[in-house]
Amino acid sequence: MSDVKESILKAAKPRMQEVGIRSVSVDDLCKELGISKKTFYVYFPSKDELVSEILQVHEQKMAREVQHLVADKTVVQCIVDWTKIARQTEKSTHQTPPMLYDLKKYYPTLHQEHLQRMRKMMQQFLVQFLKKGQGEGIFREEIDIEVAAMMLVNTHLMLAERAERLKMKPQDVRHMGKTTMDILLRGMFTAEGLAVLEKEVHNK
DSSP: OOHHHHHHHHHHHHHHHHHOSTTOOHHHHHHHHTOOHHHHHHHOSSHHHHHHHHHHHHHHHHHHHHHHHHTTOOHHHHHHHHHHHHHHTTTOOOOOOHHHHHHHHHOHHHHHHHHHHHHHHHHHHHHHHHHHHHHTTOBOTTSOHHHHHHHHHHHHHHHHHHHHHHTOOHHHHHHHHHHHHHHHHHTTBOHHHHHHHHHHHHHO
């Protein structure tokens, strides 16, 4: 990636996250970076192209961070850590970020493409995670990993869509998600794996 292209991405992303996509113009970015619009369009033929690349860079970063979270940890340790993180954020208030709001309202095609890539990334990660759990004797061997991963992803997305459509309170969203995922995950555990998990959670 060229230095100019990287500079544009670095300047655009935080501004769009703060005030929304529509409030950040190409003119503003060019003025801030000291470049011409002609130079901007060499790297991004349109503002849509810029937004699309910002999203893809963000997705790649998320994928690396998720992989880092599970590196050198057992499946049970990962679940305990994720539970701990969830508990720490239980009192946080839910507010749709300006960039996501604009993306959904004014850039529906980009939003759908983003969701499709996120779905694929989640599916691939869960397949790896569940296979790892089977290797550790945590998840039942007879479970079809591809189907299980698909169920988890679809359930997560369904709950998110329902929460948004019904304008649910943050605490109700967390309760619904926690209850649903607890039921799904417990059905995948071996008896030994569930015992290990309960012990780890109790110790934590």
